[in-house]
Amino acid sequence: MTALSESTSRRLFVVETLLVAAPLSLAYLWLGSGLLIPPALTSPWWPTVSIALIAALALVALIAAWTLVLSYLSGGAAALRARGAGWWTIASLGAVIVLAAFFSALMPASREYSPAWAFRQNLELFGLGAPLVLPLAHLVAERRRRVARTLPYVDLPSLASAASR
Numbered sequence: 001m002t003a004l005s006e007s008t009s010r011r012l013f014v015v016e017t018l019l020v021a022a023p024l025s026l027a028y029l030w031l032g033s034g035l036l037i038p039p040a041l042t043s044p045w046w047p048t049v050s051i052a053l054i055a056a057l058a059l060v061a062l063i064a065a066w067t068l069v070l071s072y073l074s075g076g077a078a079a080l081r082a083r084g085a086g087w088w089t090i091a092s093l094g095a096v097i098v099l100a101a102f103f104s105a106l107m108p109a110s111r112e113y114s115p116a117w118a119f120r121q122n123l124e125l126f127g128l129g130a131p132l133v134l135p136l137a138h139l140v141a142e143r144r145r146r147v148a149r150t151l152p153y154v155d156l157p158s159l160a161s162a163a164s165r
Helices: 006-036 037-041 046-082 083-105 115-150 156-164
Strands: none
Touching: 006 037, 006 046, 006 115, 037 046, 046 083, 046 115, 083 115
16 A cells, blocks of 8 residues: 655645534534633532533643644644644643543443533533544654654664674
């Protein structure tokens, strides 16, 4: 199987961005940030405050991911390599939140109307962001593939034999 050229990969990424990332990001900004964060300002109840903190972290992860998206669209794989590990770590936090939502959905149900039930009901909403992992995975694969092509080849058997002499 042959690898995609960078221009083909970028075109595919533009489609992913327009069909997946942009609509879900706008929906999150409108619904997620508007519905999950403001109640924490008036309610000291731990499920509300916890979900608001997770929503704020998801928003920060979304901003970091869009920074990577715009870097790739404007400068290609070289621009992705220029981004520091912090951007990648923060953007990956969004995928961790999605995984937490899925694991919460797989766990046995909490007692209905309990604080844990309320927390999990809201946490599981973050599972709707699962399609956003696709463009992020594309960026990670693109960065790794282009980095792997620029690394120098090291002949390990001859290096080991030279070291043993």
